[in-house]
Amino acid sequence: MPDFVISALLAGVGVALVAGPLGSFVVWRRMAYFGDTLAHASLLGIALALWLSVTPGVAVFAVSLALAMLLVALQQQRLLATDTLLGILAHSTLATGMIAISIIPGARINLEGLLFGNLLAVTSKEVLTIWVTSLIVATLLSVFWNRLLAITVHEDLAQAEGIPVAGIRALLMLALALVIAIAIKVVGVLLITALMVIPAATARRLSSTPEQMAIAASLTAVLSLCAGLWIAWQWDTPVGPSVVIAAAGLFLLSLVKTQQA
């Protein structure tokens, strides 16, 4: 196997491992559209990084967090339903990001790579960043696992039992923003939610505890990643979409399996 395929595999697996458990929370808390909005906005983060010459990952992370806070503030106004708010934010930030990138003087940006991923071009430094970030997220999730579950089940009850709900919720947003920042390279801003939501949905049919589901989602995401990379290698298809197709295929298989059971 050529070096760039090994790098791609390492980077992809690093993201897929945490996409599983985090995706489970996204599914349990019905945050799929929220995750999508943060992902779309990350294009704005990349534009910002190019304008200010800072590391893209840092800018994406900052924009995601700012957007999450903006959304919480807007929700408290109760002017519009949350899905409408998300629709406005997702697409206006995506559009702003596209325009900002297109008018940067002299920049040669692979826009398709940003939108759909560019895993085969991953550098060894990026692989390292992905693994460090992924380990930080995995540590956060496992240390706060029970508290995250408790606020997912019932926020008021958790608060009454002494869990700092706002803090734990913020932690989940932080983890989500971190994973989005590292997942752009793998599947691109438009497909990040797919990498989190589809493996978790597949895992639901195979698990009877939250922990089983998180681990099964992790393994399913890794399997989708490897299968997608193989598809891309065999038929010269774009990697990001191939990974998503593989994840969707596994989900269909899990449907067949439960029909038989």
Added chain:
Amino acid sequence: MPAVETAQPLVKIDGISKRIAKRTLLDKVSFSINKGQILTLIGPNGAGKTTLVRCLIGLSQPDSGAVIKAPGLRIGYMPQRLSIDDTLPLTVLRFLQLAEPRRALCLDALEQVDILHLRKRPVQKLSGGETQRMLLARALLRQPNLLVLDEPVQGVDIAGQESLYRLIGQLRDSLGCGVLMVSHDLHLVMAATDEVICLNHHICCQGSPASVSASSEYTALFGVRTALYSHQHDHSHGLDDEVVEAPGRGQGDHA
């Protein structure tokens, strides 16, 4: 565990008021809850009952007035509703373990509310009454000396409501705790409570179930049709729902 002095109320609500978005939800509400007492808060929808409960357990702060808690007070709280997404695989036992990791204590709490046999059931597959019992078990995990139950019989059929109120009474007796219940159901709850507070932003009337249901304020809020349901069974129901004459006729045999 530190004992709460009997003379002192468990919680003293001292003239609390709360306004949200220019609407007065609570207007100078004062009362107290004592050890071993079952106190029921009734009132129409939107009367501020849940707001009052939230102030009591510290989920929100009153604008003025104070909630004075006895030292060593441990509140077991049962929320009004539980909606857990179907995608979350969670058994009854695991639901309790979110609050208390020690398995033995969780099993014990399930035993106390008679649903030990449901411990491996997914929470989404429980009936209304079973869900309420599971929530009650979770409240018991904190070894409470005050139980705060927001609409404890919500979504439960009539027979289930009676047995749930009976269970709450038994728990009060065995734990010696105080109980604050919120209800908009007027009939059954009257028979299960020591004192009733009728709330419509302010306290309209207060006292024993009999005196409250006879008061004009109560009839003004709820109408005459909802007069006191005094619980005196002179029969019980057999398995095929036939009426079986009970030996102690007219004694109120559910105590």
